[in-house]
Amino acid sequence: MDAIIDLGRPKAIQLAELVDRGHRELPIRPDYVGKNVPTSRSEIIQVMLEEVDGVNKVVITEK
Template sequence: MLEGPDIHRALTRIAHEILERTKGASDVILLGIPTRGATLAHRIGERLEQVEDVKVPVGSLDITMYRDDLRTKPARALGHTELPADGIDDKLIVLVDDVLFSGRTIRAALDALNDLGRPRAVQLAVLVDRGHRELPIRADYVGKNLPTAKSEKVKVFLAETDGRDAVELIK
């Protein structure tokens, strides 16, 4: 599906779109959803700095305890939440995740954000949007729209965690 250069281009395009829509990203905070969303947030932050020479705060937002499937899935390890020292109040938060599917992960992230402060606005950036939404959530920035069957899986591999960059469709 996607290889390293495709992912690089998609993240560069997302960075440019963030700069355009936010008029320079001066009050933007990137918060990645662990694991791969946090890695992607750092990569987008690096591109923002390369393109516009603007240092955007990057953090992570653990949503584990906000998930609506805690009762039905096996226990999972808690991730790490890391916020800028100034907090998130009155800032434009861009949530970053690898794959947007049902929208339930993003709903959990919005609940988690609500407990941490009151952002001015929240936007969403995803590497892959595969459709099949169960909630009225859409991404503001999308690297690749990838139509899938509900039974298929989209697997994202990133060099930092998996040793390579790729997106694969598993039937």
């Protein structure tokens, strides 16, 4: 957000997330969510995109 504000004061800042785990460490909530995936704090979500990884999928693994 600091980098955005350095460019000037915006009217609003909106946040989009591909996958929302629901773990909040800051009082910020996304405005747009692709998928809600409840996880434990010991799990990691890896998002794979066809343009980069050759496949569209979400993988949940343990730390």
